[in-house]
Amino acid sequence: MLKALTSAGEAAVRLTHNAAALLLAIATLLVFVQVVTRFVLGDAAVWSELVARGAIIWSTFLVAGAAFRAGTMIPIDFIRSLLPAPIQLWVVRLVTLLTLIFLGVLVWYGILMAGRAQSQRVAMLDVSMAVFYAAIPFGALCAIPGVLLRHRDAERGSLHDEEIHE
Template structure:
């Protein structure tokens, strides 16, 4: 069961990370497009600002699960080093529970916010509702919950490798 869950987590985190990278490509490409249209062609495309913001929101919420899985989100290294091994496991459990509580709140309120945003349109893209921007919160929270549980079951302490 544990190995099956960890395999599911590897798959979901990989998908989330690829989508987050794709959103970064979209945001940077639209930024270049916006510069060209605004300063070279002198015909600004106002819809690009909205899509850049939209893609950056999605990039953030889809990138968080990878950070949780690497153990790089809640870093309490000094306390971990001072505690005995049993205390470290309790500290990891407390950190995981706190992160899960936060993600459950983001999931609950993010979905509520997204549903309420169905009636609000995006400036510059009136055919899209804000639902599609706000739903990034619950989607990212679901991916993050999987990463948090997987990191608790199979800890990866890569916070020192990721902090430079």
């Protein structure tokens, strides 16, 4: 059962990481289209800027799970390294708990915010603003497996020795 959950978590992290990369590529292409239409054709495609902005917002929130999984979020290694080895793992546990609470708050309030923006429309695209705001709760929810997998590694002591047991 635990192996299946781990595999599902790893798959979710890979999926969101790849989706974020694809959205970033799309945003790059759309910015190029914006530049071409503005400076070559003399008639800017305003919609491309809005869609590119949305793609960047979504890619930022989607990649959070992969960043947590890889341990590339802002670390507190310095503070942790000042503590005795037995306490260091408790610091990791506390940070994991606080991170999960923060992600839960993002999910909850992100859903509320997207709900409030449901009736607002993006003029150039004729879509709801909720499409953009939904990136917050969705990305936070998708980040949870990355946090849990990273924490599992810390509990098993399989992170780099200098990260947990200095």
